[in-house]
Amino acid sequence: MASKILGIFLFLLVASSTAKDDTFTFNGFRGTNFRLDGATYVNPDGLLLVTDTVREKMGHAFYPSPFQFRSSRGGKILSFSSTFVFAMVSQFTEVSGCGLAFVVSATTNLSAVLPDQYIGLFNKENNGNSSNHVLAIELDTLQNLEFGDIDGNHVGIDINSLTSVSARTASYYDSTTNQFKKLSLASGQAMQVWVDYEGDDMILNVTLSPVETPKPNQPLLSSIVNLSNVVSDSMYVGFTSANAAFFTAHCVLGWSFKMNGTAPAIDYKKLPPVPQFKTSGRSRKLAIWLTVASTLLVVLASGVVVFVRRRTKYAELLEDWEREYGPHRFSYKDLFKATNGFKVKELLGIGGFGMVYRGVLPTSNIQVAVKRVSHDSKQGMKEFVAEIVSIGQLRHRNVVQLLGYCRRKGELLLVYDYMPNASLDKFLHERSKPTLTWAQRFRIIKGVASGLLYLHEDWEQVVIHRDIKASNVLLDSEMNGRLGDFGLARLYEHGSVPQTTHVVGTIGYIAPELGRTGKATTATDVFAYGAFLLEVACGRRPIESKSEQMVLVDWVLENWKKGSVLATCDPRLREEFSVAEMELVLKLGLLCSHPLPAARPGMRQVMQFLDGDAAFPELTPAYLNFSILSLLEKEGFDDYIMSFPSTMATMSAVSGAM
Structure with missing residues (x-):
């Protein structure tokens, strides 16, 4: 007790x-x-x-x-x-x-x-x-x-x-x-x-x-x-x-x-005190040798496990039909090492269709941008990869080159040239970035138009980008605009009819006819380019939701009707711009955004307007009135998508589908 x-x-x-x-x-x-x-x-x-x-x-x-x-x-x-x-x-x-x-x-x-x-x-x-x-x-x-x-x-x-x-x-x-x-x-x-x-x-x-x-x-x-x-x-x-x-x-x-x-x-x-141990030199040496031998066995066993895990870690999807694309295919191991294991610190941006990482290829030390996109390998992957490889052959000073791809499990990795100044979107909408001058913006506008003309008319096939927007316009070291991110692009032969049947793109840039036909064309790219023109000139996104929804194209058109179209330009420019160029860009943006595809200009005509090789037509705001019901009815639109704002709202339900 x-x-x-x-x-x-x-x-x-x-x-x-x-x-x-x-x-x-x-x-x-x-x-x-x-x-x-x-x-x-x-x-x-x-x-x-x-x-x-x-x-x-x-x-x-x-x-x-x-x-x-x-x-x-x-x-x-x-x-x-x-x-x-x-x-x-x-x-x-x-x-x-x-x-x-x-x-x-x-x-x-x-x-x-x-x-x-x-x-x-x-x-x-x-x-x-x-x-x-x-x-x-x-x-x-x-x-x-x-x-x-x-x-x-x-x-x-x-x-x-x-x-x-x-x-x-x-x-x-x-x-x-x-x-x-x-x-x-x-x-x-x-x-x-x-x-x-x-x-x-x-x-x-x-x-x-x-x-x-x-x-x-x-x-x-x-x-x-x-x-x-x-x-x-x-x-x-x-x-x-x-x-x-x-x-x-x-x-x-x-x-x-x-x-x-x-x-x-x-x-x-x-x-309490820390214990102390004493041993003889002989037993000490014996214990050391036993420990070294045991450690070697553990290391060897661990090495085998690591080898198997590394094989699994870098496992890729590679089918027989892809072997012909060898020069355009990157190993997952190289891309993993290039991006430091896709670490957050290498993340350049996050889009609706994937995450983009900066990387340095281990063998060549070339800087690249790697985009990870989810995919379903059972649905048209062979044709899709063939198009990616074909797009990799594009060569134009205003197009970001697609260097190649890699397939692994449920994702597709697209490898592009690295653009050190990132996307135009950041310079337009992030106040921490310096304000682009009008001269820089106008050069970017013309550069993107030149790149689109190459894709639509001057290359051996027609390339429809399907996702033209400010965040997909990247800036090189000299602040030249380059159209990038071809993960959604589609190709077809000149003179043939596009076969795409799924609506993809970003809300605010999607042409109204896509909701009815589901088919992307050069005209739908032009529509997105029109939204892009207004975004660059006004410094505002195509659709903004603050106290109430603001559709940029409607706002610019309404100001044109009032005779104050220049009031819509980006206030950060402080009126330091060419009035003639600004009016041209604003009105061209409205024309490219016309609800009827046939009323939109082609990219060659757009380039002629921007270069001053052709006079911009004398248009009235009434011609570009996006709410004229008769125009939309002729295109077969039902009552649900008669007005442009509601059309864009409808598009949000299907944007992002592949």
Whole structure:
């Protein structure tokens, strides 16, 4: 009876655990009632050894009671904070075990896990499963290629998997030098870790430093981590560790934890001592050789796994009929490397049909733009790829060259020349960009018209772009406009009838007849070019929805009726433009946007107007009145799409279909 009372007294005095159920502090672990298994035990000094140098190869230690990690059943994730002091002590300093992890887990039953590289946390079958409900902060001292480890001395954030979502070489921020200083996790020295999660902002910070060093003001890791699908209503907190062929003592000296607040400070003076080991030179050499041999086997096995995974990672779709397009086909591996694995930092833009990344081809060091587009390989892919390869033969100073393609699983990758000044759209609509002068805009307008004339009339086949808009006009190093993104383009022979039957394009640029026929023609490209002309001149998108919807073409036409067409030009130009050129562009934009295809000019005629080789016809606003019902009725439009604005609204329902 006396021994039980003494045990309770020591637990209350030494462990210093608070009476609250949302926090605790342990300065040593004598008298604790943790859930321990495997190699884990508390030595007489109060040191928690998750694994040691003589026992089993893995162990676990969990606080006995779970914590409420959600505000209510299924509610929002709560904030939490924890800090602990640890040390990893090997019998032989040259080699170490697998590391230690701080764990937030839905269960304490980890009986099916494996030691070695799995650090007693997962096994081959469940590693990566969303059903694990595990968050771990790993202190990893063995590089495992199969998990993509950055090195053999790093800190990582793991979500249901040993492939870290964020990792960094073990180090701490020194405020005196404003730099991170490297630490060796397996040095045998005591170190402290802080784990802080902000539930509202979903930010997880992990900070590391030598023991008794004040907490650095910059964390080692800071990541946005959404735990909504990871954290259950109640979760356990604890530690797990494992050894490989060579045993290491993975020790925890002190630990504190708190929900919705900052974890209490650890009293360094009350912490148990770090163990020291001594061995003979002979046994030391033997252990080193055994460890080296074991490590080589692990590396070899990992290498095989990595090889298989790399084959899968870079797997492509390549059918026999594509072999004739060899020079135009890129390997997925090259494109993956060129874009640094399609990392966010290489992202140039996001469109309705895919994401565009900047890349540098590994063999030639040529800069390219890579667009990833979803596709269905069962529907006309052979014909589609044939058209892509044909488009790759286009050569014009105002057309971005399509260099080639790659097919992989459910996506198509299109490779283009890289344009350093990105898209015209950014210069027209992003206030952070400098304002383009009228001279620059007029040159771009003429350049795009020249490129379209080449596509429609001067190349060996007719190329219908089908997605002409400011964001698909790219600017080279000299700010020349080049028509790009041919992912939706279609080809047909001169004199033949287009066969496309699906409406694609972008709302505001889609010709009204597409809703009835579904067939793209050179006239539908001209319509989109008309919307583009007004966008460049006015600095406004074809359709804007603010307090009420504004259709640009209607607004320009209405001002022309009032005799104030110049009032629609971009105010950022500050009237520093040629009045004759501005009026020409505005009226030409209206003419190209005529609701009747036959009333629109061809691109050769457009070029003649822009070059001054032909006089622009004397038109009245009435000729271009897009709401004249008789004109639309002659084209067979029903009552639902009689007016131009409603026609454009109808197009939104079908734009984006392929």
